[in-house]
Amino acid sequence: MDVTVLLFAGHRELAGTPSIVVSLPQRATVDMLLSALRGRGEGWAALPRSVSVAVNREYADGDTVLVEGDEVALIPPVAGG
Amino acid sequence: MDVTVLLFAGHRELAGTPSIVVSLPQRATVDMLLSALRGRGEGWAALPRSVSVAVNREYADGDTVLVEGDEVALIPPVAGG
Amino acid sequence: MTWTDVTYVPIQPAAVLERVGASEDGAVAFFMGIVRNANEGRPVSGLEYDGYRRMAKAQLSAIVAEAAERAESDRVAAVHRLGPLGIGEVSVAIAVSAPHRAQAFEAARFVIEEIKKRLPVWKREHYLDGETAWLDGHVPATERGGVR
Amino acid sequence: MTWTDVTYVPIQPAAVLERVGASEDGAVAFFMGIVRNANEGRPVSGLEYDGYRRMAKAQLSAIVAEAAERAESDRVAAVHRLGPLGIGEVSVAIAVSAPHRAQAFEAARFVIEEIKKRLPVWKREHYLDGETAWLDGHVPATERGGVR
Numbered sequence: 361m362d363v364t365v366l367l368f369a370g371h372r373e374l375a376g377t378p379s380i381v382v383s384l385p386q387r388a389t390v391d392m393l394l395s396a397l398r399g400r401g402e403g404w405a406a407l408p409r410s411v412s413v414a415v416n417r418e419y420a421d422g423d424t425v426l427v428e429g430d431e432v433a434l435i436p437p438v439a440g441g
Numbered sequence: 442m443d444v445t446v447l448l449f450a451g452h453r454e455l456a457g458t459p460s461i462v463v464s465l466p467q468r469a470t471v472d473m474l475l476s477a478l479r480g481r482g483e484g485w486a487a488l489p490r491s492v493s494v495a496v497n498r499e500y501a502d503g504d505t506v507l508v509e510g511d512e513v514a515l516i517p518p519v520a521g522g
Numbered sequence: 523m524t525w526t527d528v529t530y531v532p533i534q535p536a537a538v539l540e541r542v543g544a545s546e547d548g549a550v551a552f553f554m555g556i557v558r559n560a561n562e563g564r565p566v567s568g569l570e571y572d573g574y575r576r577m578a579k580a581q582l583s584a585i586v587a588e589a590a591e592r593a594e595s596d597r598v599a600a601v602h603r604l605g606p607l608g609i610g611e612v613s614v615a616i617a618v619s620a621p622h623r624a625q626a627f628e629a630a631r632f633v634i635e636e637i638k639k640r641l642p643v644w645k646r647e648h649y650l651d652g653e654t655a656w657l658d659g660h661v662p663a664t665e666r667g668g669v670r
Numbered sequence: 671m672t673w674t675d676v677t678y679v680p681i682q683p684a685a686v687l688e689r690v691g692a693s694e695d696g697a698v699a700f701f702m703g704i705v706r707n708a709n710e711g712r713p714v715s716g717l718e719y720d721g722y723r724r725m726a727k728a729q730l731s732a733i734v735a736e737a738a739e740r741a742e743s744d745r746v747a748a749v750h751r752l753g754p755l756g757i758g759e760v761s762v763a764i765a766v767s768a769p770h771r772a773q774a775f776e777a778a779r780f781v782i783e784e785i786k787k788r789l790p791v792w793k794r795e796h797y798l799d800g801e802t803a804w805l806d807g808h809v810p811a812t813e814r815g816g817v818r
C-alpha cells in the first residue's frame with residue numbers, strides 16, 4: 361500500500377522534499393514508516409529519534425496502523441503564536 | 442474652617458445635593474465631619490454607618506485630620522468596569 | 523508611555539489598541555467591558571455611570587502605573603466611560619503590550635480588577651420595566667494618607 | 671458562532687474583535703502576538719511561518735471549540751498567520767466575548783497556550799546578520815487515535 365508523507369520546516373530541509381509517497385506492507389504502523397524513512401539514508405537518517413506524527417491531520421501514536429492513501433505528516437516541535 | 446463635601450450616586454440622592462460646604466472646628470477629623478453631616482437630619486441621617494471617604498482625591502481614614510479648603514468626597518461602594 | 527482617560531465620549535476600542543505596541547513587544551492583551559442586556563436575569567435597557575471624575579483620573583493613572591511596573595512595560599492604556607450608555611456600548615477598555623504574553627495578560631487583568639476595587643465610579647441600571655437602581659459595589663480599601 | 675482561520679493574508683485586529691460580541695456579553699478579551707525586533711537578545715529582521723495548513727485549521731477549530739465550552743460562550747475567534755512577516759506584524763489574534771470577564775480572559779489565554787502546544791506551524795527567524803534558524807518549539811502531545 362502507498363501512503364503520502366509530508367515534511368515541514370527543518371524536516372523538509374533534511375529530507376530535501378516537501379512530500380514523498382512511500383510503499384509499505386499492509387498493516388504497517390507509524391513506527392514502521394519512520395524506520396523505512398530513516399533507512400533511505402542521507403538527510404533522512406538525520407531525522408530526530410523521536411518525532412511527532414499526524415495521520416490524516418490528527419496527532420497519532422507510533423503504533424497507529426496505516427491504511428492505503430493515508431496522509432502522514434512528520435511534525436517538528438511546533439512554534440506558533 | 443470650611444471644607445467642601447462632594448456626594449455621588451445614592452449618597453447624592455439621600456442628601457439631595459451634589460456638594461455642600463461645612464464649617465468645622467480646627468483639627469476636625471473625617472469622622473467628626475461624618476458625625477456633623479449625619480446630624481443635619483433628613484436624608485443625611487440615612488447615610489450608611491460605614492462610608493468610604495476621599496480627601497483631596499485620595500482615599501483617607503476616619504482619623505485623617507482636615508484642613509481649611511479640603512475637598513472631602515463620600516465614596517459609595519464603587520461599581521466601575 | 524502609559525495613557526489613561528475618564529470620559530463622557532464614546533470609547534473607540536481600535537484607538538485604545540493603537541495606544542500600545544513597541545518594537546520590543548511580542549504580545550498585546552486587550553480587555554473591554556460592554557453594557558449587557560440583562561443583569562442577574564433582569565432585562566436592562568441601558569445604564570448610567572456617575573463618577574468623581576478628577577479622582578477617577580488620578581486613581582486610573584495610579585492603577586496603570588502599577589500595572590506598567592508589574593508588566594515591565596510602559597505600554598499600558600486604559601479608559602473608563604461616564605454618562606448614559608446603551609446596550610453594547612463600551613464602558614471600559616484596557617490595552618497592554620509587553621515583550622511576553624504572561625506580562626500583557628496579567629497587567630490587563632490587574633487593571634480591570636483594580637478598577638472594580640477602587641475607581642470612584644457608580645453604575646445605575648435602567649430596567650425595561652422603567653425602574654432604576656444604583657448597583658451594589660465594592661467598598662474601596664482605605665490607604666493611610668501619610669503626611670498631610 | 672466561533673470563527674477560525676489560518677491565512678497568508680495580513681491579520682486585521684479590529685476585524686477579529688468584531689467577530690465576537692453578543693447582547694448578553696459584558697466582557698471582551700483579546701490577544702495578539704506581534705513580531706518582535708529581537709529574540710533572546712539577537713536582533714531579528716523578520717520571520718517566516720511555515721504551517722501544515724489543513725491540519726492547523728482543524729486544530730485551531732478544535733482549540734476554539736474547547737475554549738468556547740470552557741467560556742460557556744460561542745463568541746470565540748482566532749486566526750494564525752503564515753508566510754513571511756516583518757517586525758510589528760500580527761502573527762496571531764484571538765478574541766473572546768462572554769457574559770463575565772473571568773470567562774473571557776481565561777478562554778483567550780487558553781487559546782494562545784494551546785496554539786503554542788499543538789498548532790502545526792513553525793517559525794524561522796531571520797537575523798540582522800543574515801542567518802536564519804527554525805525556532806525550537808513544543809513537542810505536541812499525541813492523542814491516542816482511537817478507532818482507525
